[in-house]
Amino acid sequence: MATAAVSSGGISDQLFVSIKLECPRLDELGLVPHVFGSHPVAGSWDSSKALPMEQEEAAVWGLSCVVPSHHETLDFKFLLKPKGNSSQCIVEEGPDRSLVCGSSEVETRNALFKFDDELGAVECKVFVETEILSPFDLAASWKAHQEHLQPRVRGAHDVSMNAESESRAKNGFASGLELDLEKYVVPTPNMGSGVVYAANLTENPRSLLTTGISSNILHNSIKGDASPNLYASANKGADGRHVPPQEEQRAIFVDRGVGSPKFARPTNETISMSNAKFDSEAKDMPAAEGAVAAAAVADQMYGPKEDRKLAIVLVGLPARGKTFTAAKLTRYLRWLGHETKHFNVGKYRRLKHGINQTADFFRGDNKEGVEARNEVAALAMEDMLSWMQEGGQVGIFDATNSTRSRRNMLMKMAEGKCKIIFLETICNDKDVLERNMRLKVQQSPDYAEQTDFEAGVRDFKERLAYYEKVYEPVEEGSYVKMIDMVSGSGGQLQINDISGYLPGRIVFFLVNCHLTPRPILLTRHGESLDNVRGRIGGDSSLSETGLLYSRKLASFIEKRLATERTASVSMHFFNCN
Numbered sequence: 001m002a003t004a005a006v007s008s009g010g011i012s013d014q015l016f017v018s019i020k021l022e023c024p025r026l027d028e029l030g031l032v033p034h035v036f037g038s039h040p041v042a043g044s045w046d047s048s049k050a051l052p053m054e055q056e057e058a059a060v061w062g063l064s065c066v067v068p069s070h071h072e073t074l075d076f077k078f079l080l081k082p083k084g085n086s087s088q089c090i091v092e093e094g095p096d097r098s099l100v101c102g103s104s105e106v107e108t109r110n111a112l113f114k115f116d117d118e119l120g121a122v123e124c125k126v127f128v129e130t131e132i133l134s135p136f137d138l139a140a141s142w143k144a145h146q147e148h149l150q151p152r153v154r155g156a157h158d159v160s161m162n163a164e165s166e167s168r169a170k171n172g173f174a175s176g177l178e179l180d181l182e183k184y185v186v187p188t189p190n191m192g193s194g195v196v197y198a199a200n201l202t203e204n205p206r207s208l209l210t211t212g213i214s215s216n217i218l219h220n221s222i223k224g225d226a227s228p229n230l231y232a233s234a235n236k237g238a239d240g241r242h243v244p245p246q247e248e249q250r251a252i253f254v255d256r257g258v259g260s261p262k263f264a265r266p267t268n269e270t271i272s273m274s275n276a277k278f279d280s281e282a283k284d285m286p287a288a289e290g291a292v293a294a295a296a297v298a299d300q301m302y303g304p305k306e307d308r309k310l311a312i313v314l315v316g317l318p319a320r321g322k323t324f325t326a327a328k329l330t331r332y333l334r335w336l337g338h339e340t341k342h343f344n345v346g347k348y349r350r351l352k353h354g355i356n357q358t359a360d361f362f363r364g365d366n367k368e369g370v371e372a373r374n375e376v377a378a379l380a381m382e383d384m385l386s387w388m389q390e391g392g393q394v395g396i397f398d399a400t401n402s403t404r405s406r407r408n409m410l411m412k413m414a415e416g417k418c419k420i421i422f423l424e425t426i427c428n429d430k431d432v433l434e435r436n437m438r439l440k441v442q443q444s445p446d447y448a449e450q451t452d453f454e455a456g457v458r459d460f461k462e463r464l465a466y467y468e469k470v471y472e473p474v475e476e477g478s479y480v481k482m483i484d485m486v487s488g489s490g491g492q493l494q495i496n497d498i499s500g501y502l503p504g505r506i507v508f509f510l511v512n513c514h515l516t517p518r519p520i521l522l523t524r525h526g527e528s529l530d531n532v533r534g535r536i537g538g539d540s541s542l543s544e545t546g547l548l549y550s551r552k553l554a555s556f557i558e559k560r561l562a563t564e565r566t567a568s569v570s571m572h573f574f575n576c577n
């Protein structure tokens with residue numbers, strides 16, 4: 001029957017083969033078509049081990065199976081056996097059929113069977129379909145197949161497999177799907193190359209898209225001389241929401257080149273996590289430490305209702321992973337069911353001042369630059385607060401917010417409206433920073449029009465140096481500091497004055513935050529004695545095969561995962577009662 005030696009990206013693909021035989025006479029004659037061939041899955045040319053085809057319709061018989069990847073070509077033939085008598089067989093006439101992996105040509109000549117007696121001959125139409133499948137596709141289709149055969153019974157403790165499917169599993173599939181853990185290639189996760197710059201996916205600056213606000217009004221509001229709602233009240237619809245005039249919206253997007261398809265209980269002490277320090281080189285599992293630490297925080301903290309509006313204000317020099325962390329946190333909080341939005345001040349700045357600002361714009365002694373940046377930061381904060389008043393729960397405010405005066409401005413704006421937690425990301429690892437900076441120049445719309453990549457890197461480094469000169473680490477308010485959480489030489493999470501259920505969850509998340517995507521491997525136990533009897537569930541011992549699997553699994557973990565610095569193994573027991 002089939003073939004295949006395919007490998008893509010280090011993962012062995014498998015050849016899925018579906019064969020159909022059409023002949024109205026077979027049923028009349030009480031004959032069952034089989035397939036046998038050169039691969040052990042198809043009996044290694046031993047007719048007594050041929051795979052029986054299944055009657056799908058009155059005249060149609062089918063068989064699908066999967067051929068493991070270590071065979072180049074597989075030859076096969078059809079044979080007929082009388083129902084209930086597997087010792088006799090009639091093999092089809094003509095040469096062996098061959099399936100070669102990667103070849104689009106499949107042998108579909110009719111199958112001719114000659115009988116010695118007056119029956120003469122029987123001719124059957126042949127249809128063959130092949131598909132190369134990854135192990136994941138295969139697992140999914142196997143699951144679907146199993147579920148199709150054995151619909152789940154609600155409330156049943158265990159489900160018996162019927163004899164037919166069991167024997168088929170033994171003959172056709174399970175034996176063919178010999179998962180050799182020694183050779184299992186752990187898939188490389190998608191590293192997200194070519195992904196859209198995370199800041200582009202943040203909230204659209206609605207105040208900027210709403211009206212051509214005068215800088216003065218904005219400026220006043222920043223200084224606290226005017227109600228911040230002054231400009232926000234412009235252009236409201238019947239429901240009180242902002243109505244962006246279409247024309248302006250379009251004009252701004254086009255003119256600035258933003259969104260271009262190119263990119264595509266309370267405590268006042270500092271709780272240092274030295275007791276529950278996150279150290280990626282430590283042997284203890286960080287996840288477990290994080291859970292304990294976060295639970296300790298969360299358990300004490302069920303804050304008052306008014307604290308439920310929460311602003312997470314990022315703080316950090318450029319290229320410290322603020323936008324990255326903000327995007328991940330947004331996703332997590334949304335997944336928990338909290339209305340969360342990510343506001344990126346860079347996006348506002350780009351809309352209002354264009355994408356081509358040089359490092360000079362970010363100089364701490366560039367009064368105009370500082371004012372312009374504060375202006376857009378205030379706009380973003382205003383948008384975030386308005387959104388909270390409309391029902392939003394957690395706003396993530398993503399900017400460098402690198403000076404105390406900027407943070408004071410934000411705290412003042414948030415007074416009585418929401419609680420603020422500063423989330424500072426600190427990174428001292430030169431290699432990580434170098435990589436981050438280059439990544440920023442590659443991805444940020446700020447350098448979309450810079451054709452000289454190295455010139456872009458120099459400009460970004462200059463920008464960073466200006467920020468470093470004025471940078472004031474957070475020492476005020478409630479805060480979480482992520483310190484060198486990515487460098488691999490130990491990391492620390494410091495928390496101060498954090499209270500409430502949600503902040504506790506956030507701390508939990510941050511402690512367990514990973515920088516790089518990683519594969520998650522799931523396995524069930526090996527075959528149990530109950531499984532051998534066709535039963536799922538129960539609590540029986542492992543069969544011989546199950547024991548073999550358990551040894552292979554232990555060796556896989558020891559040999560293969562022990563070398564992975566961040567690998568962790570956890571066991572889960574599911575009780576379906």
Ligand SMILES: Nc1ncnc2c1ncn2[C@@H]1O[C@H](COP(=O)(O)OP(=O)(O)O)[C@@H](O)[C@H]1O
Binds near residue numbers: 323325425485
């Ligand atoms: N905690 C962290 N420390 C250092 N680098 C990080 C951290 N988290 C993520 N990164 C990396 O930093 C890169 C740049 O991140 P980004 O979020 O754009 O920086 P920022 O918003 O601080 O300018 C990301 O691609 C990511 O690989």
Ligand SMILES: O=P(O)(O)OC[C@H]1O[C@@](CO)(OP(=O)(O)O)[C@@H](O)[C@@H]1O
Binds near residue numbers: 345349402
């Ligand atoms: O105004 P500050 O707090 O510096 O923060 C916003 C600035 O952060 C920057 C700093 O480089 O980063 P980003 O674009 O990566 O989000 C600028 O784009 C943006 O103008």
